Amino acid sequence: xxxxxxxxxxxxxxxxxxxxxxxxxxxxxxxxxxxxxxxxxxxxxxxxxxxxxxxxxxxxxxxxxxxxxxxxxxxxxxxxxxxxxxxxxxxxxxxxxxxxxxxxxxxxxxxxxxxxxxxxxxxxxxxxxxxxxxxxxxxxxxxxxxxxxxxxxxxxxxxxxxxxxxxxxxxxxxxxxxxxxxxxxxxxxxxxxxxx
Amino acid sequence: xxxxxxxxxxxxxxxxxxxxxxxxxxxxxxxxxxxxxxxxxxxxxxxxxxxxxxxxxxxxxxxxxxxxxxxxxxxxxxxxxxxxxxxxxxxxxxxxxxxxxxxxxxxxxxxxxxxxxxxxxxxxxxxxxxxxxxxxxxxxxxxxxxxxxxxxxxxxxxxxxxxxxxxxxxxxxxxxxxxxxxxxxxxxxxxxxxxx
Numbered sequence: 098x099x100x101x102x103x104x105x106x107x108x109x110x111x112x113x114x115x116x117x118x119x120x121x122x123x124x125x126x127x128x129x130x131x132x133x134x135x136x137x138x139x140x141x142x143x144x145x146x147x148x149x150x151x152x153x154x155x156x157x158x159x160x161x162x163x164x165x166x167x168x169x170x171x172x173x174x175x176x177x178x179x180x181x182x183x184x185x186x187x188x189x190x191x192x193x194x195x196x197x198x199x200x201x202x203x204x205x206x207x208x209x210x211x212x213x214x215x216x217x218x219x220x221x222x223x224x225x226x227x228x229x230x231x232x233x234x235x236x237x238x239x240x241x242x243x244x245x246x247x248x249x250x251x252x253x254x255x256x257x258x259x260x261x262x263x264x265x266x267x268x269x270x271x272x273x274x275x276x277x278x279x280x281x282x283x284x285x286x287x288x289x290x291x292x293x
Numbered sequence: 294x295x296x297x298x299x300x301x302x303x304x305x306x307x308x309x310x311x312x313x314x315x316x317x318x319x320x321x322x323x324x325x326x327x328x329x330x331x332x333x334x335x336x337x338x339x340x341x342x343x344x345x346x347x348x349x350x351x352x353x354x355x356x357x358x359x360x361x362x363x364x365x366x367x368x369x370x371x372x373x374x375x376x377x378x379x380x381x382x383x384x385x386x387x388x389x390x391x392x393x394x395x396x397x398x399x400x401x402x403x404x405x406x407x408x409x410x411x412x413x414x415x416x417x418x419x420x421x422x423x424x425x426x427x428x429x430x431x432x433x434x435x436x437x438x439x440x441x442x443x444x445x446x447x448x449x450x451x452x453x454x455x456x457x458x459x460x461x462x463x464x465x466x467x468x469x470x471x472x473x474x475x476x477x478x479x480x481x482x483x484x485x486x487x488x489x
Contacts, residue, residue: 127407128326128403128406128407130324130326130327130403131326200406203399203402203403203406204403204406206399206402206403206461206462207324207326207399207400207402207403210324210396210399210400211323211324216464220464223462223463227463250463250465251455251471251474251475253463254454254455254458254459254463254465254471255451255454255455255475255478257454257458257462258450258451258453258454258455258456258457258458258459258462259447259450259451259454259455260454261454261457261458261462262450262453262454262457262458263450263454265402266402266419266453266454266457267419267423267446267449267450268412268416269446269450275447275450278447279447279451281485282451282478282482285481285482285485286474286478286481289477289481
């Protein structure tokens with residue numbers, strides 16, 4: 098009896114994995130709006146009834162598949178804000194230029210404009226992606242490299258925004274020189290006296 | 294005879310306007326992937342045959358409708374880089390928070406990841422949106438506010454990127470204080486000696 102349950106569990110796990118794998122494949126190829134439960138069911142060989150038993154809605158399945166997109170880098174600890182930022186931004190630049198998620202992310206942003214469930218998921222993904230920057234800024238604050246009255250949310254926008262801009266908006270190359278110039282700007286801004 | 298041609302021209306213009314209006318409405322409501330020629334035809338009352346006579350493909354119609362999204366601000370000329378940037382960035386911030394195109398743009402970015410025609414259209418839209426910044430940077434270069442060896446493309450990414458980041462990625466408010474801090478950062482960066 099125990100063994101039968103175990104086999105059933107394994108079968109369930111295999112089906113779920115097949116559905117997620119196929120959803121992820123469609124997601125990577127076509128973006129969120131290109132994922133169809135009919136096609137997922139047909140190509141994974143798992144019936145729609147079974148799919149809807151595990152994920153109550155298309156959004157729920159998409160959220161589960163998207164949450165596997167993120168490969169969040171560890172926060173570095175080189176001893177300086179400049180060093181840490183260069184390392185993190187270079188890792189981000191490399192992911193933006195090669196990782197699967199970077200072609201899929203605009204479809205998540207787009208869906209989030211109209212779907213509140215997807216918006217919540219995007220916020221969670223974003224928070225996870227940005228967490229190492231928070232760590233790096235806290236370390237820098239403790240070392241006195243960021244003035245205590247500076248909002249690190251503005252520093253984060255100024256660190257990451259230019260890279261996102263190049264990847265998805267201007268579609269320019271994100272090279273090492275660009276990343277180093279951004280890190281330099283952040284180091285200067287973090288320590289500058291506010292004009293107001 | 295001349296009159297008949299004129300009436301026909303007017304009818305054609307009216308049909309084209311109705312199709313574009315309906316496409317734009319669907320685009321604003323559902324993003325690019327939510328635009329269907331079937332629905333455009335039904336709700337505009339213009340037959341699919343007529344639609345395809347004016348626009349050879351769905352992409353061509355989308356491109357025409359999208360090109361009406363942009364409301365490009367004039368380049369200001371306040372006499373300083375700080376003043377010009379504050380003005381331009383505040384106008385951009387206001388559009389990002391209220392204009393129709395700001396909810397539609399992610400769907401264009403997403404479609405551009407997979408459709409080369411849309412990618413060309415996005416590049417043209419982007420160039421038009423960014424043109425006033427180019428003008429402002431050139432004026433500043435002539436006044437000596439930007440060092441001659443600075444790449445203005447990096448300054449542009451650092452000006453606009455943080456605003457785009459807040460609108461579509463972190464979904465934070467883009468307030469006046471944030472915009473002024475960005476302008477201050479750019480003014481400092483533009484005049485700073487390079488470390489390398």
